[in-house]
Amino acid sequence: MIKAMIVVLMLATTIAGAFGSLFFKKAAKDFNFNILKQLRNTNLIIGVLLFGIGTLFYLLALRTGGLSIIYSLTSLTYIWIALISRKFLGEKMNKFKWLGIALIMLGIFLITYSLA
Numbered sequence: 001m002i003k004a005m006i007v008v009l010m011l012a013t014t015i016a017g018a019f020g021s022l023f024f025k026k027a028a029k030d031f032n033f034n035i036l037k038q039l040r041n042t043n044l045i046i047g048v049l050l051f052g053i054g055t056l057f058y059l060l061a062l063r064t065g066g067l068s069i070i071y072s073l074t075s076l077t078y079i080w081i082a083l084i085s086r087k088f089l090g091e092k093m094n095k096f097k098w099l100g101i102a103l104i105m106l107g108i109f110l111i112t113y114s115l116a
Contacts, residue, residue, distance in 0.1 A: 009061035010073040016054030018080035022088055023047035072111040075104050 027043035038044055061070050079101050085091040 006061050006065040009057045013054045013057040014076040015080055016050045017077050018084050020047045020050030021081060022084050069112055075108060078104055
């Protein structure tokens, strides 16, 4: 039960972080150091909120699991970022990126195998 909860929390953490990064990318085109203008930068606000939500899920996961396992699961963010960038930003994937994703997935499996 706790192991499944850790995985669910980390999925939520990494997905929130990946979408937070997407909104930061969108916010970057309108970013400057005028704080009043940034308070109206909707993409920036959404990005900050998503990172905040992800951080809360991460803290909950840390309460119940080992840091070495949980931190390894944060590498899922790289996978989500690649897929989100492809879908929402039109970024291209090549065989090396797909191979990298496969290797990340293999690494996650090997490191978290002890959870089974």
